[in-house]
Amino acid sequence: MNDVSTWAILLWVVLPYAALAIFIVGHIWRWKYDQFGWTSRSTQLQERKMLKWGAPLFHYATFAAIGGHVLGILIPARWVSGIGISEHFYHWFAAIAGNIAAVLVIIGVVVLAARRMFVARVRSATTGVDYLALILLLIIILTGIVPTVVNLFDAYDYRQTVSLWFRGLFSLNPDVSVMTTAPFIYQLHAASAWLIWAVWPFTRLVHAWSYPLWYLWRPYVVFRSRRAKAPSEPGTGGRKWRRIGVPY
Amino acid sequence: MRVMANVSMVMNIDKCIGCHTCTVTCKQTWTNRPGTEYVYFNNVETKPGIGYPKRYEDQEQWHGGWTLDKKGRLQLKAGGRLRKLLSIFYNPDLPTIDDYGDPWTYDYQSVLNAPLGTPNPSAHSISALTGKDMTVQWGSNFEDDLAGAPETALGDPNLKGLEEQVRMEFENVFMFYLPRICEHCLNPSCVASCPSGAMYKREEDGIVLVDQDKCRGWRFCVSGCPYKKVYFNHRTGKAEKCTFCFPRIESGQPTICAETCVGRLRYLGLFLYDADKVLDAAATPDEKDLYQAQLDVFLDPNDPEVEAAAIRDGIPYDWIQAARRSPVYDLAVRHKVALPLHPEYRTLPMVWYVPPLSPVADIVHAQGYDHSDPDRVFATIDSLRIPIDYLANLFTAGDTDLIRSVLRKLTAVRATQRAKQLGLPVDDGLAASVGSTPEDLEDLYRLLAIGKYSDRYVIPPAHAEEAGRLMGQHEQLFCSLDYDGGPGMGGGGPAGPHGISSFQPTGTASAASTFRSNDGHDHFNLLGSTGEAFTAGHTHTHAHQNGAESAVPFWRRKKTPGLAAEAGSA
Ligand code: HEM
Numbered sequence A: 001m002n003d004v005s006t007w008a009i010l011l012w013v014v015l016p017y018a019a020l021a022i023f024i025v026g027h028i029w030r031w032k033y034d035q036f037g038w039t040s041r042s043t044q045l046q047e048r049k050m051l052k053w054g055a056p057l058f059h060y061a062t063f064a065a066i067g068g069h070v071l072g073i074l075i076p077a078r079w080v081s082g083i084g085i086s087e088h089f090y091h092w093f094a095a096i097a098g099n100i101a102a103v104l105v106i107i108g109v110v111v112l113a114a115r116r117m118f119v120a121r122v123r124s125a126t127t128g129v130d131y132l133a134l135i136l137l138l139i140i141i142l143t144g145i146v147p148t149v150v151n152l153f154d155a156y157d158y159r160q161t162v163s164l165w166f167r168g169l170f171s172l173n174p175d176v177s178v179m180t181t182a183p184f185i186y187q188l189h190a191a192s193a194w195l196i197w198a199v200w201p202f203t204r205l206v207h208a209w210s211y212p213l214w215y216l217w218r219p220y221v222v223f224r225s226r227r228a229k230a231p232s233e234p235g236t237g238g239r240k241w242r243r244i245g246v247p248y
Numbered sequence B: 001m002r003v004m005a006n007v008s009m010v011m012n013i014d015k016c017i018g019c020h021t022c023t024v025t026c027k028q029t030w031t032n033r034p035g036t037e038y039v040y041f042n043n044v045e046t047k048p049g050i051g052y053p054k055r056y057e058d059q060e061q062w063h064g065g066w067t068l069d070k071k072g073r074l075q076l077k078a079g080g081r082l083r084k085l086l087s088i089f090y091n092p093d094l095p096t097i098d099d100y101g102d103p104w105t106y107d108y109q110s111v112l113n114a115p116l117g118t119p120n121p122s123a124h125s126i127s128a129l130t131g132k133d134m135t136v137q138w139g140s141n142f143e144d145d146l147a148g149a150p151e152t153a154l155g156d157p158n159l160k161g162l163e164e165q166v167r168m169e170f171e172n173v174f175m176f177y178l179p180r181i182c183e184h185c186l187n188p189s190c191v192a193s194c195p196s197g198a199m200y201k202r203e204e205d206g207i208v209l210v211d212q213d214k215c216r217g218w219r220f221c222v223s224g225c226p227y228k229k230v231y232f233n234h235r236t237g238k239a240e241k242c243t244f245c246f247p248r249i250e251s252g253q254p255t256i257c258a259e260t261c262v263g264r265l266r267y268l269g270l271f272l273y274d275a276d277k278v279l280d281a282a283a284t285p286d287e288k289d290l291y292q293a294q295l296d297v298f299l300d301p302n303d304p305e306v307e308a309a310a311i312r313d314g315i316p317y318d319w320i321q322a323a324r325r326s327p328v329y330d331l332a333v334r335h336k337v338a339l340p341l342h343p344e345y346r347t348l349p350m351v352w353y354v355p356p357l358s359p360v361a362d363i364v365h366a367q368g369y370d371h372s373d374p375d376r377v378f379a380t381i382d383s384l385r386i387p388i389d390y391l392a393n394l395f396t397a398g399d400t401d402l403i404r405s406v407l408r409k410l411t412a413v414r415a416t417q418r419a420k421q422l423g424l425p426v427d428d429g430l431a432a433s434v435g436s437t438p439e440d441l442e443d444l445y446r447l448l449a450i451g452k453y454s455d456r457y458v459i460p461p462a463h464a465e466e467a468g469r470l471m472g473q474h475e476q477l478f479c480s481l482d483y484d485g486g487p488g489m490g491g492g493g494p495a496g497p498h499g500i501s502s503f504q505p506t507g508t509a510s511a512a513s514t515f516r517s518n519d520g521h522d523h524f525n526l527l528g529s530t531g532e533a534f535t536a537g538h539t540h541t542h543a544h545q546n547g548a549e550s551a552v553p554f555w556r557r558k559k560t561p562g563l564a565a566e567a568g569s570a
């Protein structure tokens, strides 16, 4: 490990684990204390024409991209070849499906970002963390797409490098050296992806965990009786939320 | 039979003077916060007019409420559950802020700071959304008193099929006010549309609320409500709606909008209903039968069988008694003069309206006739297509006969009272001709025209022994009363598990969590009252719950010989 610089350790070992820790603890904290802030913070009331295209495009393409990552990073290459999918086919499939998703996600995020920046009503409903999350997403998407496009011509096999390091993180044995030799664009992509995990619990992105699938089978009209509830914590005025950054 | 109770309201439109006091007091109480500038839990519309938000009544445009599918099953007008989940990223049926009107304030500072001698300094209008200068385009009261009606009012969805005539008969133009709050529906489509399950109907009193902690901002309730009475707070990203002033209702007090109504036209009371019948009623095939179907869902609180079932289903006995004295039950079921607003939305709304006789009476009057001559008014009612059809589109899904019969009854009340006042002979057959009895018409007169506080509002308080359980819900709205140690928290209270004692603001120390009122009952103290501050009106309400004899409302007392004697000696 001597040939690895402190920076590399910070970036490829400390950052991932710290981000993961913040992600988990942050979510627990937010869930406990900020139910009131846990929302998609929709801005459709303020603007609907751009949202109509931007939001569905962005979300559906993002889900496709997330699916692709699960395939490409979490599932080892030998499993794929094990079920008889050739290397060549895999590459072409990843490139084509990835590129379609990429184009759509880019259109979506550009529309959404433009809306945030140029529509005054939406801009005034935007907080600092909203910008942070959008900028990180923009970086992740752009740095994620460039290699996919480039890969069409010149195959850098991230499944033998980046993916190894990534999976190594989960077996507590990350191979830092493969990341130090990875192209810069992969490094930027990986670093900002970890960063977004770290800021996730403090942004509107928490809405993603509340996908109301239960709606499909619950009864339409919900009845509630005046239930007993544990007394609230002193100093919170009975509220289960605090604004982030505001002293109690 | 599964008996449930629903607090409900009836508004007598004839008495509404369009003063917006209800709107202002409700707003000052509940929505005077950033993010809710455009939110009106109570608003008053001039009809004909397109309403607030624009054309909200046109469900072909907004897809609110319920509809029947091809097999006659009840379905949300905006589509099924899967469709909702797939269109969650962009809700195709959501009004934008321009449909309500961009909320604004004024740059008063520029007026205050204007240099001495500036001729007519003026304040700019500033958008509450962006803080920037803006041109005011629309707002909740832009149609007041038919302002701009030649341009906008013909867009009123209730004028469907009548536009030509309204244009032609401009001299017969009519107008009335329609105060609106959430209907606290028996089959609320807002609740059904909420994917998070954050909206709910309370089992005990039927009030429909949004759990602020559970709402995730998917904004389907806003579009799901056909009355557009759920609003989206653009600051918090959560939905909010009329709460039926539940902290007041729980303590037996009328809602703010009713309490402050200048026309004293709002009635509050209980309905007992059969929860098992609700869905079938809402799925009634013919829209015009929905009114009768909803009447059939209501239960007669005087029926011993209903009483037994109500007790079995956990309805407290004083609530059953209150249901017997309920003015809303009397107006809607006994006298049949109150009608639901837009029954065709199939939500089974629980705020009903006594339709206005004034547009008809005005026209009779304008033609030089005495508007309390029943023959003349009946003739006019029959010949006046526009107001009748219009009222039918509002209240009976287009059934004009029903509107006619209600207006006739109201005319008959006026005619009998006028005859009595002037010492003229009262037409004996009049009451029967409108399907009533002279006694019932007299009751109706008293309820509509005199309507004392204690008779307009018959609200059984929530039970004091439930105080602890109620707390759970108060915490969910951020109510200004439930700060630690505040009246909503039951005074000082024990220190928490951390041993930290509560913050105790000065001035409310005497407010205990419950108090004993003059009626000898324990009441849950929400508003920091010490019991002594209760006004005469409130004690009236409670006094009725004491003895069996005073449990009879005054407009019925004449029938009881004992009480008549009492009244005579007074
Ligand atoms: C899992 C299910 C998800 C659902 C149901 C969902 C739903 C929504 C909704 C309703 C909005 C508000 C749109 C509006 O303004 O009306 C929104 C906004 C947003 N979502 Fe999601 N989302 C999901 C997942 C995600 C994921 C995985 C991401 C990111 C990786 C994401 C990123 C965003 C962003 C950045 C915005 C703000 C868009 C803007 O700038 O207006 N969402 N989402």
Ligand code: SF4
Pocket: B181, B182, B183, B184, B185, B188, B189, B190, B191, B208, B224, B225, B226, B227, B228, B229, B230, B241, B347
């Ligand atoms: S009127 Fe009230 S209860 Fe009925 S659907 Fe609308 S918000 Fe829900």
Ligand code: SF4
Pocket: B025, B026, B027, B030, B041, B042, B181, B182, B241, B242, B243, B244, B245, B255, B256, B257, B258
């Ligand atoms: S019941 Fe209360 S919250 Fe609802 S409109 Fe009236 S005053 Fe407003």
Ligand code: SF4
Pocket: B015, B016, B017, B018, B019, B020, B021, B022, B023, B044, B177, B179, B260, B261, B262, B263, B264, B265
């Ligand atoms: S306060 Fe009463 S009279 Fe005035 S607008 Fe409201 S409902 Fe009508």
